[in-house]
Amino acid sequence: MVELEVDGQPVRVFEGQTILDACRRLGIDTPTLCYGETLEPANACRVCVVELEGARVLAPACSRPAEEGMKVRTDSERVRLSRRLVLELLASSVDLSTTSVAPGYLERYDAEPERFGPQAPPDADRDRKRTGAHAEPDGQTAATVHAPVKVDNELYVRDYSKCILCYKCVDACGEQYQNTFAIHVAGRGFDARISTEYVAELPESACVYCGNCIAVCPTGALMFRSEHELREAGEWREGEQTVTQTICPYCGVGCTLELHVQDNEIVKVTSPDDHDVTRGNLCIKGRFGFQHVHHREA
Template sequence: MTQDATTTTRVTVRIDGDDVSVPAGATILDACNAHGVDTPTICYAENLTPVNVCRVCVVEVEGSRTLVPSCSRVAEESMVIQTDSERVRHSRKMVLEFLGSGVDLSQAPEINEYSARYEADVSRYVNSRAVIDEPIRIQDELYIRDYDKCVLCYKCVEACGDDAQHTFAIAVAGRGFDNRISTEFDVTLPDSACVYCGNCVAVCPTNALQFTSEFDLRSAGNWREEDQTVTTTVCSYCGVGCNLELHVQDNEIVKVTSPVDHSVTHGNLCIKGRFGYKYVGN
């Protein structure tokens, strides 16, 4: 929810025929969530500023010429909104088909669920599609970059910038189909401004960025998420009190995340909290 939504003033909108009351300043997506509408999102995250690039969250607003992104459009009094009209469903289907035709979504289960829901058929473009085909970038022992899976949601850029780390090590480079997430002058990660907080990895929706530990297990055919346990604990490195979620497989920590709703971290960690766990197994 946007910061403006802290006042007691409320607005009422009509969503799919039902009146929904939300705090003034709330977005249409906030209103949809309050009403129990499961709205697909890719570039949106609770702890990031909406950038309006994926367009799968669009809804139909009465009086608006175009479909509007629900993640950033502020709800206004007496708005009439349709979240599942034929126009909305067709738009979402096309976006998902275009994404699936150009990148590898094999490790993006949430997006694949959306594609099934809207009956997206990427095979329609198999004869003329352009496919991203780049070698996986393994430049350190902490995380890898697989741009074949990147949907340019900009989440990693936002997490590296004003929304979290303020490092600005990565940005969008190139134009059109050559758009890529890149370091300055495309230098290697160790030579860039990256501080290895891993906050970019945490927000990536497609596993284009992933822990090297996860990548190695997947490559060996031994990544078994269904067998993993997740234990919440407190980081042992300093007194800030960051919460850690330890993902454990075969009695070994395989990666570390942090809860988005935690008041200290908001899902973000430093290099020690995110990657400094191997001492546990020594």
């Protein structure tokens, strides 16, 4: 065990645990976007930064190990300013409307994304010049705020105008879980974007449609097609949905499914992060093989 001080409160955590673990042990709500309970920290969004006594720079709470004698401040003026600026930059450049925690964070830190001006309109010529051979077929890239929604399969959609480059989908598809490596980050700097190999359409890529990337996406950039279509029609009512746990019937592994039901129809399937078997992950059958339930004979 190591003992440290967070906002003047002493706390003990196991060696190897992070500052974020210490904050949660004390009940201190530390904002996170790119952090995932089942993934290694990517240190991408920087919303969780905290101030360490004696340190020159702010530290990401999600990945910085707790150390003996540390003195941490989670709500200092410097921390609040940093978090506010990060949220403003994100909200002014991508669509956070389907990010469940974003509105609360923006209000909590008095963020004003509009002070950076209106969102830039799409400019295909600019994008082609910036990305060259890596340009998307429609002339847009994920770095463009108004990138069109990609609907090229029956199971899920990709809306990169909501992508904050948190890398969670890349990690879930890669060595941390699926080991499919169907998606990765292409480009650098402002041209960085999530992409399939050679910008192939999803059905022609290495994707096995496990949907684990959807499960970890914090912004809705990756979304069930059923959910996307309901949102587009203004019929998505999450507050009215019921969630029922059951065991996947397709094999003997015993994965736990969470069936999200609206108007007596399954609209999506998830799995709990703390389940010993799945850790939130499923295969294509478990996550998407529910349509047969709706085909009832008269």
